[in-house]
Amino acid sequence: MxxxxxxxxxxxxxxxxxxxxxxxxxxxxxxxxxxxxxxxxxxxxxxxxxxxxxxxxxxxxxxxxxxxxxxxxxxxxxxxxxxxxxxxxxxxxxxxxxxxxxFFQLAVQPLTYIQPLFWLGIGVLLLVLAIADWAYGVILMPVLWVSVAWVLLYRIVLLFLGGYHLNDFVAALVGAIVSAFFIQLLRWVTHGRGMGDGDPYLMFLVALVVGWPRVIVAFLASFIVGASVGVGLLVAGIRKRTDTLPFGPFLVAGAIIALVWGGSLLRIYGM
Ligand SMILES: [Zn+2]
Structure with missing residues (x-):
């Protein structure tokens, strides 16, 4: 074209x-x-x-x-x-x-159709979650569970079609559980400041989407973007020091960064 x-x-x-x-x-x-x-x-x-x-x-x-x-x-x-x-x-x-x-033309049949549809779908779902969290400070749990089901279904189809390895699937799943607990741990340590009830679940979803070890990039990137935006809004006078920012939109931003640049970032640090 x-x-x-x-x-x-x-x-x-x-x-x-x-x-x-x-x-x-x-x-x-x-x-x-x-x-x-x-x-x-x-x-x-x-x-x-x-x-x-x-x-x-x-x-x-x-x-x-x-x-x-x-x-x-x-x-x-x-x-x-x-x-x-x-x-x-x-x-x-x-x-x-x-x-x-x-990009998708590299895929083999029948992935030619499944793969682009999956990524568009998960893109829309992640944005819905980020936007609702930004606007209202809540993670829409029904949307979150639909997204988790969407990722699992896609990955299982890929497994059967031979486009995905069982090792990667297990690593993504374990990575998702570990990172969700890690967010929960952070919430305990900080007494829930800066992170909401829904954030461990959103972390679980993001980890499933990006896989292991890209979830590390997603996590770090979300903190860097979140802190930068937080400071930026403070300096611009849009946000007061006492205002809290929802973490969800930054987690989604981190996921996007991990998907697009995660591979090269991990190579730089020799992982
Ligand atoms: Zn009117």
Whole structure:
């Protein structure tokens, strides 16, 4: 696929907006889960005046920019989380499509289909967990268990297809249990400051996804990113010293770093 033809660019725009629409859906799902309202029932309404929204109020990113971050009905300010989440999911889909054009082609049949679907799925699930934790400070446990099942199912399929070794599977599983207990230990030592009830479970999931020994990279990277963002927000005056930051988003950021650069980082340190 050439990058210089119009059709390719058009395709990328479509893929981006497909991802941004998933982001839009993710925002609604997170809000409705936290507020305890029905997931599918009911049309989308304005957060402020409860007026039913039309399709042009809900075009991902575009509506937010067009109405300058305010609702069309009552001109109240809308959370920047909406376009940010839409942009992140759009970017995930683009990254996935670009990777797919050269990376997934290395895979053998029938992994050609299973592998890209798995990574897109786990990407969306991890982002849902990170965004809900960032916005509301909770780990959505149903989403977490779906993600764990999704990873285990994929790995078991890979085992049977010969794309994965039993040793790696056992190492990932043991690594996941050990790192979950390690987070729990940290919570005990720090009396729960800085880490929530859900964090050991999220650590378990992240360790399963990245495997052993990449989980070490994920763990260290999450602390470095978390501390940097924490200090950055403090310096910028956005966060007070007493405000706590959720750990989940940084754990997910650490997982992404471990997946993309984990191999080369481990080689540098001779592991
Ligand atoms: Zn309104």
């Amino acid at each position: 050439g990058y210089n033809n119009l059709m390719t660019w058009l395709l990328f725009v479509i893929i981006f907006f497909l991802g941004a629409s998933v982001g839009s859906f993710v925002n609604v799902l997170i809000d409705r889960t936290i507020q305890g309202t029905d997931w599918v029932g009911g049309r989308s309404r304005c957060d402020h005046c409860k007026k039913t929204l039309t399709w042009y109020d809900m075009v991902p990113i575009v509506s937010y920019l067009f109405y300058r971050g305010r609702s069309r009905c009552c001109h109240k300010r809308l959370s920047a989380r909406y376009p940010i989440v839409e942009f992140i999911l759009g970017s995930l889909f683009i990254w996935w499509a670009v990777m797919g054009t050269f």
